[in-house]
Amino acid sequence: MKEWKPTYEELEARLSEAEGTLRAIRSGDIDVVVGDKGMLIMRAKAAEDALRETQKTLEAVVETAPILIVMTDAEGRILLFNRACEELTGYAPQEVLGKTVRELFLPPEWADIVVERFADPFNPTLQEPYINPWLTKTGEERLIEWRYKALPAPQGTGYFILGTGLDITERKRTEEERARLETQLRQAQKMEAVGRLAGGVAHDFNNMLTTILGYAELALHEVSPESSLHDDLLEICKAARRSADLTRQLLAFARRQTVSPIVLDLNDAVSGMLKMLRRLIGEDIDLVWMPGHDLWAVKIDPSQVDQLLANLVVNARDAIPGVGKVIIETHNVALDKAYCASHAGVVPGEYVMLAVSDTGIGMSKEVLEHLFEPFFTTKEMGKGTGLGLATVYGIVKQNDGFINVYSEPGQGTTFKIYLPRFEAKPAEIPVGKAAEMPRGGRETVLIVEDEKAILDISERILKELGYTVLIAKSPEEAIHLAEEHAGDIHLLITDVVMPEMNGRDLAERLASIKPGIKCLYMSGYTANIIAQRGVLNEGVCFIPKPFSSMALAVKIREALERG
Amino acid sequence: MTTQRDKETVAPARYHLRLFVADDEPNSRQAKETLKRLCETCLKGNYTLEVVDVLEDYQAALENKILVAPTLIVLAPPPPITIIGSLSDTHKVLEALGLPASEKNL
Numbered sequence A: 001m002k003e004w005k006p007t008y009e010e011l012e013a014r015l016s017e018a019e020g021t022l023r024a025i026r027s028g029d030i031d032v033v034v035g036d037k038g039m040l041i042m043r044a045k046a047a048e049d050a051l052r053e054t055q056k057t058l059e060a061v062v063e064t065a066p067i068l069i070v071m072t073d074a075e076g077r078i079l080l081f082n083r084a085c086e087e088l089t090g091y092a093p094q095e096v097l098g099k100t101v102r103e104l105f106l107p108p109e110w111a112d113i114v115v116e117r118f119a120d121p122f123n124p125t126l127q128e129p130y131i132n133p134w135l136t137k138t139g140e141e142r143l144i145e146w147r148y149k150a151l152p153a154p155q156g157t158g159y160f161i162l163g164t165g166l167d168i169t170e171r172k173r174t175e176e177e178r179a180r181l182e183t184q185l186r187q188a189q190k191m192e193a194v195g196r197l198a199g200g201v202a203h204d205f206n207n208m209l210t211t212i213l214g215y216a217e218l219a220l221h222e223v224s225p226e227s228s229l230h231d232d233l234l235e236i237c238k239a240a241r242r243s244a245d246l247t248r249q250l251l252a253f254a255r256r257q258t259v260s261p262i263v264l265d266l267n268d269a270v271s272g273m274l275k276m277l278r279r280l281i282g283e284d285i286d287l288v289w290m291p292g293h294d295l296w297a298v299k300i301d302p303s304q305v306d307q308l309l310a311n312l313v314v315n316a317r318d319a320i321p322g323v324g325k326v327i328i329e330t331h332n333v334a335l336d337k338a339y340c341a342s343h344a345g346v347v348p349g350e351y352v353m354l355a356v357s358d359t360g361i362g363m364s365k366e367v368l369e370h371l372f373e374p375f376f377t378t379k380e381m382g383k384g385t386g387l388g389l390a391t392v393y394g395i396v397k398q399n400d401g402f403i404n405v406y407s408e409p410g411q412g413t414t415f416k417i418y419l420p421r422f423e424a425k426p427a428e429i430p431v432g433k434a435a436e437m438p439r440g441g442r443e444t445v446l447i448v449e450d451e452k453a454i455l456d457i458s459e460r461i462l463k464e465l466g467y468t469v470l471i472a473k474s475p476e477e478a479i480h481l482a483e484e485h486a487g488d489i490h491l492l493i494t495d496v497v498m499p500e501m502n503g504r505d506l507a508e509r510l511a512s513i514k515p516g517i518k519c520l521y522m523s524g525y526t527a528n529i530i531a532q533r534g535v536l537n538e539g540v541c542f543i544p545k546p547f548s549s550m551a552l553a554v555k556i557r558e559a560l561e562r563g
Numbered sequence B: 001m002t003t004q005r006d007k008e009t010v011a012p013a014r015y016h017l018r019l020f021v022a023d024d025e026p027n028s029r030q031a032k033e034t035l036k037r038l039c040e041t042c043l044k045g046n047y048t049l050e051v052v053d054v055l056e057d058y059q060a061a062l063e064n065k066i067l068v069a070p071t072l073i074v075l076a077p078p079p080p081i082t083i084i085g086s087l088s089d090t091h092k093v094l095e096a097l098g099l100p101a102s103e104k105n106l
Helices: A006-028 A043-064 A085-088 A101-105 A107-117 A168-223 A229-251 A265-281 A303-319 A339-343 A365-370 A388-400 A452-465 A475-484 A505-514 A530-533 A550-562 B026-042 B059-065 B090-095
Strands: A032-034 A042-043 A066-074 A080-081 A130-135 A141-152 A160-169 A260-264 A284-291 A297-300 A326-333 A351-358 A402-407 A413-423 A444-448 A468-472 A489-495 A518-523 A541-544 B015-021 B049-053 B069-074 B081-084
Touching: A006 B081, A032 B059, A042 A297, A042 A530, A043 A141, A043 A489, A101 A107, A101 A130, A107 A130, A130 B049, A141 A168, A168 A229, A168 A452, A229 A303, A229 A413, A260 A265, A260 A303, A265 A284, A265 A303, A265 A326, A265 A351, A297 A303, A303 A351, A303 A413, A326 A413, A365 A444, A388 A402, A444 A452, A444 A505, A452 A468, A452 A550, A468 A475, A475 A505, A489 A505, A489 A550, A505 A518, A505 A530, A518 A550, A541 A550, A541 B059, B015 B026, B026 B049, B069 B090
Parallel strands: A284 A326, A444 A468, A444 A489, A489 A518, A518 A541, B015 B049
Antiparallel strands: A032 A042, A066 A080, A066 A160, A130 A141, A141 A160, A260 A297, A297 A413, A326 A351, A351 A413, A402 A413, B015 B069, B069 B081
C-alpha cells in the first residue's frame, strides 16, 4: 500500500470524518459498512432497524404505560422513571435520575423494611405484590402495590431492579368505605333485631304495667292517705311508671316508638327542660343555654326532644370528671350540596341544629366508631345501659334528621343534631294537665281489648268514672255488641292491633252501625300498622300503654268533646 | 445493473459531488433525495453529481476510502469534504457547499 503522509489538516479532516462515521453508525444513519477487504460489505441496517424499532416501541410502552415503572441499579439509584411516576410524584426525571428511591420516595418508617427486601434480589418472592407507600414531592403519602424483578446487567456483573407499581390509594379508600358501610349495615340490622325483641317485650310488658298501675291506683282510692298502705301503693305506682319509661326508651332506639309529632319551637322545648336538666347534671357543672335567634320551626314529638336532651346531657355530665361546662345551643343552618357531598346520608336543605357540648374527657376514635351501637357503653357495669345514644340516633333518624359528633381525647365532645325545618307556625306545647280527674257523664263507652287483664282494669276505671261500659274481647264481639245494643255508643276505645281486625277497620265498621261514634286508640304494641309508619295521623286520639287512670280519664273526655 | 455513474448535468460546473449509496436502502434513498433537492434549489445548472452504488461497485468505495454508505464527498470546490449519513442535517450539507442556510434552501 502506498505510504500515506497526511498533513495536519488532512489528519484533522480524517479524524472528524471518523467521528462522523462512528456517530452515524451509532445513530443508525447509514445502510452499510464497507470492510477493508472490499468483499466484506455488511448489511447493518436490518438488524439495527429491528433493534431500533423494538427500542422505540419499548420506550413508548414504558413512557405511556399507566402503571408506575422505575428501574434502579443495585444501590437503588434511579435509572429510569416513566411519565406515570412523574405524574404521581410531581418530580421531573432530571430531578430523580441518579438519586436513590430511599432518599426521595420512602417514608422514613418504611425505608429499612423496603431496602431489606432486596437483600436477595433474585428471590422469586420479590415478584409477588407488595404494598409500600411512596411520598410525593409535596409530602403526600400514596399507597402503591409494587411488583419487583431483578434483571442481570447486560455487561459485567451486577443487576438492575425493575419495579412496576399501581397506585391503590383510592382503591383502599373505597374498600375502607365499603367496610364502613357494611359495618353500618350490620349495626342497622342489629338495631332492627333488638328492635323486634324490644317491640315484642314491650307489648307484654306494657300490658302488665297497665294492669299493675291500674289496680294500684284503684287501690289508692280505697285507702286513706294516712295509712301506711297508701305510701306502699304510691311506691308501686312510681316503680311502674319508671318501668314504663324504660320500655319507652327501648322503643325509641328501635325507632318503633309511636310518636305524635307537633310543630314546635326548639328554643321553647329546651327552655322548658332546663330546670330538669340542671337537676340532672348537679352543682359542679355549669349548664349554659345559648338559644339561636329567630329559630325555624321543627316538627317532632316533644317527648322525643326531652329524650334527646336528657340522654345527651347525661352523657355530657358523665364525661366531665370534676367541674366543667355543658353548653346547649340552637341555630338555623342551611346545608348546601358541597357539605352534603362530604357527609354521608345528609340531604341539602334548611335545618335547625341542636348542639350539646361538654368540656369533658372526649372520646377516642375507637369509641366514636361504636358510639351509636345499642348496648355499647364506656360506663362501668351498672352505670349505663348503652341505650342512651342509640335512642338519640333512633329519634334523629325517625325525624329525618342526622347527627354529627366531634370529639378528641381531652378536648371535650360536641353532638350536633340537625332536624329539618318545618314551614308552618309552631303549636303551643301543652303544659300541665288537669289537676282534677274529669268525671264521666252519661256516655256509653265500648272497650275492645284482647288482653283480659287490661280489659278488666279498664272496665273498672271507666265505671268508677261514671261511664256506662260495654266490653268486647274481639272486634267480632264488638260488632255484634254494637248491633245488639239499642242505645247510643258514644266512644270506642280499642287496641290498635288485634288478631282478626285492626283498630282502624273496626272503628270504620262501628261508625256505619252507630254513626257519630268517637274513637280512642290505645297501644303498647309497636309492631303494628300505626307504628310501622312510626307516626299517628294527626287528629287521631291515642293513649299509649301503660296508662294511669288519670291519663285515661283525660283522654276519654278529649275524645268525646272533639267536634 | 452495471456501475451507475449518473452525470446529471453537463460540465463545466463549479460544484462536483460524489454520493456513495447502498442500493435503495432507506438512508441511501433519503440521502439521494435530499441531495437532489438541494442541488436543484441551490446549485441549479452549476453542478455535477455522481451517484455510486457501493453494492455494485465496491472498488470505487475502496478507492475513495469510503467506510460506510451513504457518504457524500464534495470534490469541488476544494478542499474535499466528506459528509457521512443520510444528509438529514441539510445545514451541514449547505455549509460544506459554502452556501448560506436560508428558509428557501431548506
